[in-house]
Amino acid sequence: MMNEWKEIANTMGNTYLRKWKESGRAAVGYPCTYVPDEVIYAADILPYRLRGTGTTSSSIGDTYFGPVICSFPKCVLQLAGEGRFNFLDGTIIVPGCDSMRRLDECWRKAADDYKGILPGFFHYFGVPHKVTDYSLMWFYEETLKLKEKLEKHFGVTITDKALKGAISVYNESRKLLMQLDKLRVKDEPVINGEDALSIILASTAIPRDEFNKMLRKTLSQLETKKETIKGKKRLMLVGSINDDPEFMKVIEDCGAVIVTDTMCFGSRSYSDLTEEEGDPLFALAKRYLNHAYCPRMFGYYKPRLKNIMDRAKEAKVDGIILQNIRFCDLHGSENGIFERDLEKEGIPCMRMEREYGPLTESGRVKMRIDAFLERIS
Amino acid sequence: MIVAGCDVGSLTAKAVIMNGSILGYAVIKAKSKPEESAAEVMNKALEKAGLKMEDISYCVGTGYGRSKIPFVNLTMSEIACHGKGAQWIMPSVRTVIDIGGQDCKAMRLDKDGNILKFSTNDKCAAGTGRFLEVMAKLLGVSLDELGTISENAKDPLSLSSTCTVWVQAEVIHHLNSKKPVEDIAAAINRAMAIRVGILAKQVSAEKDICMSGGVAKNKGVVSHLEKVLGVKIKKLKYDPQIVGAIGAAIIAGEKAKGGKMS
Known part of the structure; x- marks a missing residue:
């Protein structure tokens, strides 16, 4: 079963996606956890989270972005420019951070030079940085506008019933992923961080109901699994986006197991449920705006620190890796404060800056992890 | 007990032979293959100490090429080795x-x-x-x-x-x-x-x-x-380039005493 998860996680055009497209249905890409996938799913469109894995060059990304920009949106643009997202019928861009927000202009500009790379539906979805009564109303309207634009462009009607159905499927998915967490934090985990990440990646690339079916099956297999992980240092991963199971492997091969995280391809994507009562669109706006685990949200440092400490305690971690992609000002600056406050609480931390994209610096990463594991042993 | 530390870095390779004090050491320019650098620098250090490889009870490898050194009992990150080495030379x-x-x-x-x-x-x-x-x-x-x-x-x-x-x-x-x-x-x-x-x-x-x-x-x-x-x-009173190799040798001594020979 793990092989199937890995196959989905490592293949851009996975079998489920191909079948979905062959049945005549559309797929829409989005780059960040602040897009309510449920709205897309309720339109019978496949929400597909954009990733930049599989890039072998950054020639297109570097042409349109400035030099001091995170390599994640550059890699996404690279793949877009190479036509590798041409299977998408639409794309939603989000101001997850300043680098990500630029993906809108850069993708549009690149489309002047690389014909056919701009999908017919290309929508900028605004997300406020503060949670207040008025920002929630504004975000609700933005969510409503997204719904209406999808309806108009794809000629569909997104009913409240369909939205409630999508919320229920996604909530179930989140609960299943929380169950997976329980198997990771056991004294003797039955799944490592690398494999858990493959499952989480699949959640963003295949229809959620299919994902739930697969995950239920995997969970029942894991719950009775005899072979457990013993004698490894238990680590937590915090910081910038990582969608590369190989990065987890490099860390775990040093003699560690990643038992928990607060990453956006990780616990951040499933840690809050959406209310199933009342206006479904408003419930979604509330869930997504209040989802303050990303440092893009202003004024939530303390809850974020508490979230790390709670997860670290539950998972009995020996240490925390605070990593950020180079030029990630949000995570880069917050990691420094986390380090100060977590070490004060007696939790050993290691900060690490890295590049997103092909894992060419595994030697350097390995040296640091080795040294960190020696420090905490 | 005679122990050794071998530090294969990106530009140079260093080896130190110790028995409570330094018996011999060598620094060479690194070759393209870490295993060749390790063998050559180790032989030079042994030669200076008037010893043979068989005389070494325990050897710790460190540095960028540490995983490629064939004759070590254990590898440690250069961070741990530099810490140990510097502290041995100057306890303060x-x-x-x-x-x-x-x-x-x-x-x-x-x-x-x-x-x-x-x-x-x-x-x-x-x-x-x-x-x-x-x-x-x-x-x-x-x-x-x-x-x-x-x-x-x-x-x-x-x-x-x-x-x-x-x-x-x-x-x-x-x-x-x-x-x-x-x-x-x-x-x-x-x-x-x-x-x-x-x-x-x-x-x-x-x-x-x-x-x-x-x-x-x-x-x-x-x-x-x-x-x-x-x-x-x-x-420091020793060549600053060999601090990592000294640390590796100190760790080798600690491990050997602990009977953790592999």
């Missing part, structure tokens, strides 16, 4: 700043030489031995001269960048403007010291502070770093 040391050929690191230690905190530079030649090599070549001086001539600077210049690629353009501009080589050398060493000083501050450097690695031999960098940190950097 609490912070080590190591500048190697390809990276630089700062480590804060406890009284036994164990690492409390470390920080390393990130995927960039700025603040490494390589940076100084490139700059020395540009100025047409040797690496040793780059350190000494900057002491004679009358009006040290500034560099706006520590990026090895960008700074070359600035240095060429200064050369073309007929600025004295001493003043440019001082700017280079100062830029290096500022860069490394950031790492030291990240680990909350405490006294005593010492330096290891080849760049510790550059007087210009050391004196600028003292200004940046506001404290005197203690000079």
Whole structure:
């Protein structure tokens, strides 16, 4: 079963996606956890989270972005420019951070030079940085506008019933992923961080109901699994986006197991449920705006620190890796404060800056992890 | 008990043979294959100690090429080894700043030489031995001269960048403007010291502070770093390039005593 998860996680055009497209249905890409996938799913469109894995060059990304920009949106643009997202019928861009927000202009500009790379539906979805009564109303309207634009462009009607159905499927998915967490934090985990990440990646690339079916099956297999992980240092991963199971492997091969995280391809994507009562669109706006685990949200440092400490305690971690992609000002600056406050609480931390994209610096990463594991042993 | 430490770095390989004290050591320029560098430097160190490989009870490998050394019993990160090595040479040391050929690191230690905190530079030649090599070549001086001539600077210049690629353009501009080589050398060493000083501050450097690695031999960098940190950097009594290998040998001794021979 793990092989199937890995196959989905490592293949851009996975079998489920191909079948979905062959049945005549559309797929829409989005780059960040602040897009309510449920709205897309309720339109019978496949929400597909954009990733930049599989890039072998950054020639297109570097042409349109400035030099001091995170390599994640550059890699996404690279793949877009190479036509590798041409299977998408639409794309939603989000101001997850300043680098990500630029993906809108850069993708549009690149489309002047690389014909056919701009999908017919290309929508900028605004997300406020503060949670207040008025920002929630504004975000609700933005969510409503997204719904209406999808309806108009794809000629569909997104009913409240369909939205409630999508919320229920996604909530179930989140609960299943929380169950997976329980198997990771056991004294003797039955799944490592690398494999858990493959499952989480699949959640963003295949229809959620299919994902739930697969995950239920995997969970029942894991719950009775005899072979457990013993004698490894238990680590937590915090910081910038990582969608590369190989990065987890490099860390775990040093003699560690990643038992928990607060990453956006990780616990951040499933840690809050959406209310199933009342206006479904408003419930979604509330869930997504209040989802303050990303440092893009202003004024939530303390809850974020508490979230790390709670997860670290539950998972009995020996240490925390605070990593950020180079030029990630949000995570880069917050990691420094986390380090100060977590070490004060007696939790050993290691900060690490890295590049997103092909894992060419595994030697350097390995040296640091080795040294960190020696420090905490 | 005779033990050894072998440190295969990116530019040089070092080996130390110990028996409570140093019996012999060697430093060579690294070859393209780490295993060849390891064998050659180890043979040279053994030769100086008048010993053979069979006499070694336990050997610890470290450095960038550590996983490729065939004759070691254990490998450790260079961070742990530099900490142990510096503390053995000077027990009062609490912070080590190591500048190697390809990276630089700062480590804060406890009284036994164990690492409390470390920080390393990130995927960039700025603040490494390589940076100084490139700059020395540009100025047409040797690496040793780059350190000494900057002491004679009358009006040290500034560099706006520590990026090895960008700074070359600035240095060429200064050369073309007929600025004295001493003043440019001082700017280079100062830029290096500022860069490394950031790492030291990240680990909350405490006294005593010492330096290891080849760049510790550059007087210009050391004196600028003292200004940046506001404290005197203690000079180690051994070649700063072999601190990692000494640490590896110390760990080898500890492991051998613990009967953990593999």
